[in-house]
Amino acid sequence: MSIKLQDVNYIYGIGTGQEIHALKNINLEINNGEFIGLAGHTGSGKSTLVQLLNGLMRASSGVIYYNGQNIYDKLYNMHSLRSKVGLVFQYPEHQLFETTVINDVQFGPKNLGLPQLEMELRSFQALKMVGIGDELLDVSPFTLSGGQKRRVAIAGILAMQPEVLVLDEPVAGLDPAGRDEILGLLKKLHSENNITIILVSHSMDDIAKYVNRMLVMNKGEIVLDGNPAKVFQFEKELERIGLGIPQAVKVCHQLREAGAYITGEPITAEDCAEAIYQWLKV
Amino acid sequence: MLRDITIGQYYASESVIHRLDPRVKVVATFVYIISLFCFDQLSGYIIAALFFGCMVKLSKVPFKFITRGIKPIIFMLIFTAALNLLWTSGEHILIKAGFITITVEGVKKMVFMALRLIFLIIGSSLMTLTTTPNQLTDAIESLFKPLNKVKVPVHEIAMMMSIALRFIPILVEETDKIMKAQMARGADFESGNIIQRVKNMVPIFIPLFVSAARRASDLALAMDARCYHGGEGRTKMKPLKYKKPDIIAYLVMFGYICIIITAGKFLPI
Incomplete structure (x- = not known):
């Protein structure tokens, strides 16, 4: 069970004379159960890449395999792919349209053609997962707060019970509490429901804490691929492409350069603090 | 998908026509359209076509962009042509079959009407191709002041x-x-x-x-x-100002309309 991209290229505006080569020869394998952070500067091709994964856009060249099947095959059911690879867009709250929260969440399952009972069950479960209480089920989604709207929108995708969940900047514009809530939810989904998650973000701090594999994109290419500790070794390269590394990791790196004895490869702020404490104690 | 839609049809290029004051282009297009109705013989169409050809050459817009404007009206064009062909009465009858009568006058009228419509469309196309939508609104604001x-x-x-x-x-x-x-x-x-x-x-x-x-x-x-309160006392960042080429353009247009009118009066065919 995996997604595999082979020599994938994507070019915007073919034939207009203003072609933009958004993805260049991407080769990538995403395994089941991974929690991937996809980082890159604005315009690096992140959003284009994720839209290829569920077939919303078609690669200009190259092949994508989902569970070993070529999704560009004529007989391949694109509709079912979209239910298996759930994609949450940037600012997903802008896609809400129904009269009540529960109806909006049911839109996805309804399109899958599920029976009424199953549809409702999945929607209730999804709303519960994202922490929307029963008292909000029958209110208009347009009256909710920004953070609530976003959680409802994410529930709309979760109710389709995807095997892979792709989120494009899910915490953009949220306050720290809202951010931790959503990222915490993703972690829970990953560990408890065993969903493969691909988290797109340009905030290294957000990604570092949660993911177990990082992909860094620059100008349409994947330049770094590995676990966060390994990727953060390339501090210079990351800074050159305008990303940098989390503040806490940077402090550790600089202390080590100055001769401090810091063990391991701490990633999160807490781990870094612990590592520095250990060094100070000795 | 939808991203490919372009609004307006501005064709970016560096040419005399592009640099003209947008007001000149609006007025000139208007004059050109009126001029199309000032004659009813072949020589007039030749003059109008030659003049338009020169303008296209000056504007450096590829010809296929200009003819693109005809596509959406092709149905209307055929319809008008057919109407003119069938409903024009005349002395020289070409074909007579049942209630359908086609006359020489009808054929002539059909060709001229179609040509007139085509010139009308491609004439205004040339304006929108060489003027950005914002320049156009500026020109309209200034002209209607x-x-x-x-x-x-x-x-x-x-x-x-x-x-x-x-x-x-x-x-x-x-x-x-x-x-x-x-x-x-x-x-x-x-x-x-x-x-x-x-x-x-x-x-x-x-x-x-x-x-x-x-x-x-x-x-x-x-x-x-930003305290926006409408047009009163408002100045512009880039006020429209007539320069030498604009004056020349007006003179050219004046010359053109004079020629067309004289041709319409005195040339027999």
Whole structure:
């Protein structure tokens, strides 16, 4: 069970004379159960890449395999792919349209053609997962707060019970509490429901804490691929492409350069603090 | 998908025509269209075609961009041509079959009418190809300024036009995004009968209207915050000013209309 991209290229505006080569020869394998952070500067091709994964856009060249099947095959059911690879867009709250929260969440399952009972069950479960209480089920989604709207929108995708969940900047514009809530939810989904998650973000701090594999994109290419500790070794390269590394990791790196004895490869702020404490104690 | 739609049809290039004051281009196009109705013989069409050819050459716009404007009106063109062909009475009858009578005069009228329509369309195409939509609104505001005297809010109308133009690409992009987001939730916009398809559009239109209203209210607030109060006493960052080439262009247009009128009066064919 995996997604595999082979020599994938994507070019915007073919034939207009203003072609933009958004993805260049991407080769990538995403395994089941991974929690991937996809980082890159604005315009690096992140959003284009994720839209290829569920077939919303078609690669200009190259092949994508989902569970070993070529999704560009004529007989391949694109509709079912979209239910298996759930994609949450940037600012997903802008896609809400129904009269009540529960109806909006049911839109996805309804399109899958599920029976009424199953549809409702999945929607209730999804709303519960994202922490929307029963008292909000029958209110208009347009009256909710920004953070609530976003959680409802994410529930709309979760109710389709995807095997892979792709989120494009899910915490953009949220306050720290809202951010931790959503990222915490993703972690829970990953560990408890065993969903493969691909988290797109340009905030290294957000990604570092949660993911177990990082992909860094620059100008349409994947330049770094590995676990966060390994990727953060390339501090210079990351800074050159305008990303940098989390503040806490940077402090550790600089202390080590100055001769401090810091063990391991701490990633999160807490781990870094612990590592520095250990060094100070000795 | 929707991203490929271009609004207006401005063709960026560096040419004398592009650099002309937009007011000159609006007036010249208007004069050119009027001139098309000042003659009714072959020589007039030749002069109009030659003049237009020179302008196209000067504008450096590829010819295929200019003829592209004809495509959407092709049906109307055929319809008008057919009407003229069948309903023109005359002495020299070419074909007579049942109630259909085709006369030499009819053929002549059909050809001329079609030519006139084509010139009309490609003439105004040349203007929109060489003038950005914003320049056009500027020109319209400036040309209609005298109407202020009779309480027509010219500035406000021009402002509304430029805001509308500015928002088209934004809303197109937004529609594209919402469509994709709903497709990611399994929505299907391509199958079903017409009623089903219209129903399927609801998940696109509601978010789109909500977002348009939100953007409009944001913009209104931002304009308010900058103390926008309409046209009175307002100056421009790039005021329109006639320069030497603009004067020459006006003279050329004047010369052209004189030639067309004289030709219409004195040339027999």
